[in-house]
Amino acid sequence: MTLKKTVVAACCYMxxxxxxxxxxxxxxxxxxxxxxxxxGPEGKSNGAIPSLYGMSAKQLESALLAFKSxxxxxxxxxxxxxxxxxxxxxxxxxYFANLE
Amino acid sequence: xxTLSRRRFLQSLGASGLVLxxxxxGRAIYSRRRxxxxxxxxxxxxxxxxxxxxxxxxxxxxxxPNKTYxxxxxxxxxxxxxxxxxxxxxxYKGLVKSGVKIVxxxxxxxxxxxxxxxxxxxxxxxxxRLIVSPGIDFRxxxxxxxxxxATQLAPHAWKAGAQTTLLRNQLLAxxxxxxxxxxxxxxPYRCPPGPYERASLIAYYLKVHKPKSKVIILDAxxxxxxxxxxxxxxxxxxxxxxxxxxxxxxxxxxxxxxxxDAKAKLAIAGPLEEKYRGDVLNVIPPQKAGSIVQIAGLxxxxxxxxxxxxxxxxxxxxxxxxxxxxxxxxxMPKSAYAASSQAKVCADAVVAxxxxxxxxxxxxxxxxxxxxxxxxxxxxxxxxxxxxxxxIQVVPGSGGLSPMNGNRALEAAxxxxxxxxxxxxxxxx
Numbered sequence: 001m002t003l004k005k006t007v008v009a010a011c012c013y014m015x016x017x018x019x020x021x022x023x024x025x026x027x028x029x030x031x032x033x034x035x036x037x038x039x040g041p042e043g044k045s046n047g048a049i050p051s052l053y054g055m056s057a058k059q060l061e062s063a064l065l066a067f068k069s070x071x072x073x074x075x076x077x078x079x080x081x082x083x084x085x086x087x088x089x090x091x092x093x094x095y096f097a098n099l100e
Numbered sequence: 101x102x103t104l105s106r107r108r109f110l111q112s113l114g115a116s117g118l119v120l121x122x123x124x125x126g127r128a129i130y131s132r133r134r135x136x137x138x139x140x141x142x143x144x145x146x147x148x149x150x151x152x153x154x155x156x157x158x159x160x161x162x163x164x165p166n167k168t169y170x171x172x173x174x175x176x177x178x179x180x181x182x183x184x185x186x187x188x189x190x191x192y193k194g195l196v197k198s199g200v201k202i203v204x205x206x207x208x209x210x211x212x213x214x215x216x217x218x219x220x221x222x223x224x225x226x227x228x229r230l231i232v233s234p235g236i237d238f239r240x241x242x243x244x245x246x247x248x249x250a251t252q253l254a255p256h257a258w259k260a261g262a263q264t265t266l267l268r269n270q271l272l273a274x275x276x277x278x279x280x281x282x283x284x285x286x287x288p289y290r291c292p293p294g295p296y297e298r299a300s301l302i303a304y305y306l307k308v309h310k311p312k313s314k315v316i317i318l319d320a321x322x323x324x325x326x327x328x329x330x331x332x333x334x335x336x337x338x339x340x341x342x343x344x345x346x347x348x349x350x351x352x353x354x355x356x357x358x359x360x361d362a363k364a365k366l367a368i369a370g371p372l373e374e375k376y377r378g379d380v381l382n383v384i385p386p387q388k389a390g391s392i393v394q395i396a397g398l399x400x401x402x403x404x405x406x407x408x409x410x411x412x413x414x415x416x417x418x419x420x421x422x423x424x425x426x427x428x429x430x431x432m433p434k435s436a437y438a439a440s441s442q443a444k445v446c447a448d449a450v451v452a453x454x455x456x457x458x459x460x461x462x463x464x465x466x467x468x469x470x471x472x473x474x475x476x477x478x479x480x481x482x483x484x485x486x487x488x489x490x491x492i493q494v495v496p497g498s499g500g501l502s503p504m505n506g507n508r509a510l511e512a513a514x515x516x517x518x519x520x521x522x523x524x525x526x527x528x529x
Contacts, residue, residue, distance in 0.1 A: 022410075022461035026485075033150070033444045034465040037437050038514075040521040041528075047517025048510070075502065075511050076481050080465065083483025083498030088463075 026088055028095030035092070043096050057090075057097035064089045132159045133454045136217050136227040137200075138207050138392060140164030142171075142436040143233030143424030145195060146443035146526040147450075152198040155451045161201045161225060163217065167191070169527075172291060173436045174519050175260035179268055180301030182474055188260065194528025210396035212417040229450045231412075232398065232405075233424040233439065234390025235259075236290045239403075242386040243283070244359035253362035254381040258290065270380045271302065276310035278379030281367055283357045284319040288404070289387045290425045290434045292325040293480070297470035298382070300330070303338045303346045304473040316348045316376060318369050320356035325433075326470065326480050329501055333472040333508075350376075357383075389426035396420075404428045409492045410462050411449035412442055421446050429492060432484055438466045440526050441484075462486060469515035477512030478502045 032043075035052065039045050043052030052060065066072035067081035068089065084092070135158055137148045148162045171188045178185060192202050205219040210230065217225045238256065240247045246254070257267040271280065280302055284295040299315045306313040324330075334340030338347050349355075354370040365381040368374070388394070388403030398405045398414050405422040407414055407429065412421040423446050424439035432438040441464040449459035464484040471477050482499030484492050502511060523529055 022486075023458075024460070026461045026463045030445075030448065030460060030463050034441050034463060036525045037440050037465070037522040038467060038518050041525045045517060046520045046524065048513035049517040049521060075507055075514065076467065076479055079481045079498060079500050080467075080483060083465075083485075083495040 026091075028088075028091030028093075031084065031088060031092040032095040035096075042099050052096045053099060055096065057093040060093035060096055061090055064093065132157060133228045134159045134161070134226065135229050135231065135450060135454075136160075136225050137162045137231045137233065138164075138210075138217065139233040139235060139390070139424070140166070140169050140192060140195075140202075141233060141235050141424065141439065142173075142522070142526050143235075143439035143443045144231065145169070145192075146440040147231045147233065147423060147447045148195055148200045149198045149526070149528055150444050150447035151451055152200055154447060155455070156199060158451065158454060159201070160199070161203055162192070162195060163203045163205055163207055163219065163225070164192070165204060165206045167204065170260040170264070171436070171519075171523070172258070172260045172294075173522070175257070175264045176294065176298045176301050177471065178260075178264050179257070179271065179298060180304045180471075180474075181268075182301070182471070185261075185265060190523060190527050190529060192527070198528055207392050208395075210392070210398075210417075210420065212396075212420055215419055227419075228454055229419055229421065231421045231423060231443075231446060231450065232393055232396075232426070233422070233443070234392050234426050236387045236389065236425050236434070237391050237394075239386040239388055243357050243383065245362065246360050246383050246385055250360070250362035250383075254360065254365065254383050256384055257382060258294075258384050258387075267380070267382055271305060274310065274313065274379045277312040278310065279313065279377070280306070280315045280380045280382065281365070281376050281378035282315060282317050282382045283360075283367055283384055284317055284321065284324070284355075285384050285386050286320055288434060289384070291468075292433050292435070293330075293468055293470045295319070295384055296324060296326070296330045297472070299347050300333065300338075300470070300472040303334075307338065307346060311346075313379075314346050314348065316350060316378070318355045318357050318367055318376060319349060319351045320353070322352045325468075326478055326501055328504070329478040330470075330472070332504065333476055333478065337473055337476065389422075393422060393426050398422055398426075400428075402428070409486055409490065410445070411453070411459055412446040413449075421450065431482075431494060432464060432466055432492060433468070435466055435468050436522060436526075437468060438464070440522060441465055443526075464492075467518070469511065469518055471512055471515055472508075473512075475512050476508045477510075477515045478506075478508065479511055479514075 045051040067077040205221045209218040255263045255267040257263040339345045359368040365378045367376045414420045423442040425434040445462040452459040467481040483495045487493045
């Protein structure tokens with residue numbers, strides 16, 4: 001492949017990636033609303049599933065990180081927490097902690 | 101011209117749902133953006149409610165022919181005698197409280213070019229964006245002899261309501277020592293673990309009240325979701341794998357039901373056309389997307405609706421979004437949880453598009469709990485993302501099944517709590 005072709009191919013690839021990608025990443029709210037089908041709207045739960053409402057960002061973040069690493073055993077939360085990066089966990093913890 | 105402060109005010113709203121029609125004589129004329137939602141199940145209700153929550157300037161009208169919605173989740177619990185139908189019958193009061201306008205009517209046509217929806221009652225609703233969440237319909241006569249009429253003798257009970265009651269009453273009337281036949285459909289279908297939860301909870305009812313009876317599942321599939329958890333539970337609770345098992349699973353080519361006779365409660369399966377005669381016959385037929393999307397040209401050859409993953413916008417008709425069971429959003433399953441998660445992503449995308457913003461990066465969860473008896477629960481869960489190719493995928497390393505040595509009683513309690521919470525979240529009840 002000539003240098004010119006390589007550059008063109010690289011540019012096309014970058015354009016494609018930009019097309020598929022999103023600026024700014026997944027927000028805490030986007031993740032937070034997916035939690036509410038189990039934990040209740042705004043994290044206020046009825047029944048056995050724990051409420052997230054009223055917990056501090058620090059509490060939520062450390063719980064989620066412990067589920068992610070396996071340090072803490074849950075029934076389902078280990079499987080869920082592994083779906084998020086540390087930044088996403090921090091963002092969703094902030095989201096719940098800052099609900100009015 | 102807009103004064104600077106007014107413009108700033110409108111910008112500060114971020115999501116304003118208003119469109120500037122014209123500016124004349126120093127006065128701006130705005131029109132409210134309109135969203136029509138078709139279908140009042142988990143997908144439609146969640147989308148309608150969340151749009152109003154994010155941007156109360158958008159006018160949302162939900163079209164649904166029924167006054168109430170009877171949930172498919174927890175309808176198997178009724179068959180096991182754990183609940184009654186009233187407890188899973190929901191109204192739309194919570195949506196009205198969110199400012200959603202409910203129109204009780206049936207959609208007869210969608211015109212994506214004029215952006216209009218026609219109703220049986222004669223009204224025409226115009227929209228800026230349309231969200232369609234029609235659920236499933238059945239492929240009648242895909243099993244020879246199984247049509248709408250046959251459901252009165254051999255219920256499907258795969259849309260909850262009168263069919264659920266009919267199947268429950270047949271179980272109550274059945275003799276001890278009778279056989280219940282469940283035919284499980286080919287993929288893809290609504291609620292992948294549903295047939296196996298159903299077999300479990302019917303076996304639970306029979307074990308308590310009619311212990312000489314059994315359940316036979318006829319299934320062309322050779323594997324199903326949460327299989328190792330179901331079979332471990334069946335072994336522990338219902339003698340699965342022994343001569344006295346209350347549940348028998350006939351799978352693969354032998355389990356493929358080709359024909360049935362509703363009156364005789366007879367299912368014919370396999371290359372040898374083996375006859376299975378039941379006292380109760382529950383046929384869960386092969387499925388396709390709800391009929392309105394078939395009429396509206398939103399389905400592909402598969403009978404389901406292809407959509408763009410980040411927005412749920414149809415790839416066949418612009419301005420129309422399809423969510424829930426009817427849409428193709430693999431690898432997400434056709435479940436209430438997935439429908440509600442898709443509805444939230446779609447609601448955000450619709451609000452963004454109506455405000456000339458680019459939709460944000462989506463994230464979804466699915467969780468499906470199944471009960472094997474009132475104190476024995478199992479689950480599957482996944483987190484989904486959009487990958488670099490723009491396709492939906494399970495976030496690598498996330499998701500999976502309940503651990504084999506997990507706490508079944510706690511998961512059963514969570515299953516019940518989940519049901520209450522998703523109903524509150526989706527319907528505002």
